[in-house]
Every structure is written in C-alpha cells, then in structure tokens.
Amino acid sequence: MDTGEVSELGESIIREISKVIIGKKNVLELFLVGILANGHILIEDLPGLAKTMMARSFSMVMDLKFSRIQFTPDLLPADILGVNIFKKDRFVFQKGPIFANIVLADEINRAPPKTQSALLEVMEERQITIEGETYPAESPFFVIATQNPIELEGTYPLPEAQIDRFIMRFSVGYPEKSDEIEILNRRIKRKADKFTLEKIVAKEDIIKMQRTIEDVYISESVLEYIVNLVSRTREVKDTEVGASPRGSLALMKLSKALAVLRGRDYVIPDDIKDLAIPALAHRIILRRDLWYTKITQEDIIKNIMETVEVPKFK
Secondary structure (H helix, E strand, C coil): CCHHHHHHHHHHHHHHHCCCCCCCHHHHHHHHHHHHCCCEEEEECCCCCCHHHHHHHHHHHCCCCEEEEECCCCCCHHHHHEEEEEECCEEEEEECCCCCCEEEEECHHHCCHHHHCHHHHHHHHCEEEECCEEEECCCCCEEEEEECCCCCCCCCCCCHHHHCCEEEEECCCCCCHHHHHHHHHHHHHHCCCCCCCCCCCCHHHHHHHHHHHCCCECCHHHHHHHHHHHHHHCCCCCEEECCCHHHHHHHHHHHHHHHHHCCCCECCHHHHHHHHHHHHHHHCEECHHHCCCCCCHHHHHHHHHHHCCCCCCC
C-alpha cells in the first residue's frame, strides 16, 4: 500500500464518520492521525460531546472490536484485565474488556491509581500479564481515554508516567449552532439513537496503513525543528518538567501520519506546528506557583512555537 492509497482511505474514513459526527473534521483528522501513528489518545472535554460515539464510529468503519470501560472508584484491575476462574478441575482465564482493538477508558481519572496502572503494561508493551502468564493484546490495539475537566471531587489525577504514554491529548469542543441543528435533523431522519456506518477498511488494512506511514520522508532540518521545540520545553522558566524524548518520537510519528492524510509522502514544518500542542502540552508540568493562574500547558507550547525558528523548506 502506497501513501496515495492511505490518503484516499483516510478521506473515505473521515467522510463516512462525518455522517454522524457533524462539523468536527479537524478532530476526526487528529483521531485518525493518532491511530495511524499507532498511539493511544486522551480526550479531555465536557460530557455529551460525542467522545464515545467518535470512538465507536472509528471501530465501525475499521471493522475493529470495540470495548467500553466505565471507570469508577470501585473498579479493580481484574475488572479490566480479566481473571482466572475455576471450572471443573482447572483454572480458565476469563478475558476482560481490555481484549479489544479499540478500548474506550471512560472518565479514566475516576478510578484509583492501582486500577489506572493496570493499563500501563498493555499500553506500552501490547501484552497483559496475569499471575505469571502473558497474553498478547489484540492487533491493532488502541486505548482511547476520556477525562471530565469538571466535577473533580473524588478523582485521581493520572500519574505522569501514564499520561506520557498517550501519544496526544485534545478536546472536542462544542459544535457550531448550524452544526447542532444538523445533528438534530439527522437524528430525526434516523428515527433512532443507534446508528450504523459502512465498513471502509479491515484490520489488516489498518496495519498496512501504519507500515506505510513508516516510509514517509522527514528531513534533517525538520527533525532538528522537532528536537528544538521539545528541548525548549525543558528550558523555559514556566515549566517544572519538560517533555522527554518520547515527546519527540510522538511528534515525529504523528507528523508522518498527518503528511500522508494531506496527500504527501514527506513532512513539512506546518505538520509539526499543527501537532505540537496535542502531542506535547500534556507532557509538561507547570511550576507550582502557576497552578492557580490562567496559564495553561497549551499556552506554554504556543509561546515556544513563536520563539523557535522554523526551518526553510523547499
């Protein structure tokens, strides 16, 4: 599969999902970029903005097994990973909901750290270990986690080690008025809350698309631009901790995927600019005295992009 085919399939995927997700093409593009870069996604936004619908839509058009886990304070690691059950004369492993291609971890910060950490191995190593036995995760495998920025009482902030494993973080945002009217009209036309979408690609196609992304060209000057952005997050006075090399790798992989979706087999600086905030903002820690101000991680990345020289690209 070449980059042209990947680009066409990407357009078809977004076009099909746009039948139910109205006016959010930029968000769908980010979502697909994360999948093609073989990474996990953290969506931080208010309830009712179609986060679950979006994840389910991608599973439909890609013919992937979908699983949703509602994170609650009483959720245990075994509720996610699975458990050994004694049947007749032996123990049999009962797989948990983590054994799916797209796993939606809904309101992930409502579960205690012990349960959150149950995701660490499978997110990084694509495998699950239960009582000394190792089981491979489904292929392809993506965790789509959501966080609610309001009603934070009784929640457990994600540890930095886990946040860093998400290749990007972004929000969905409210729809425009005209788009919201269209949402209502399409619901009237469907006559049901449930929806169906056509399958565009199969599991095997997703893996082929991911392999094609690896062959996208990225010049030394653009690589240097990525490293300059990431290293600057460690130097600015407003950050306590900057992004690690994992942030550089994430930005590189995401930019390759975005380039292909935009019809190119090479990365340009504009790809980096469009992805710097979702790829890097969640990886930096602000100074403690800034926690109670209106300065955000996104603001820091915006300021850095204004100060780092953009390479000339021909």
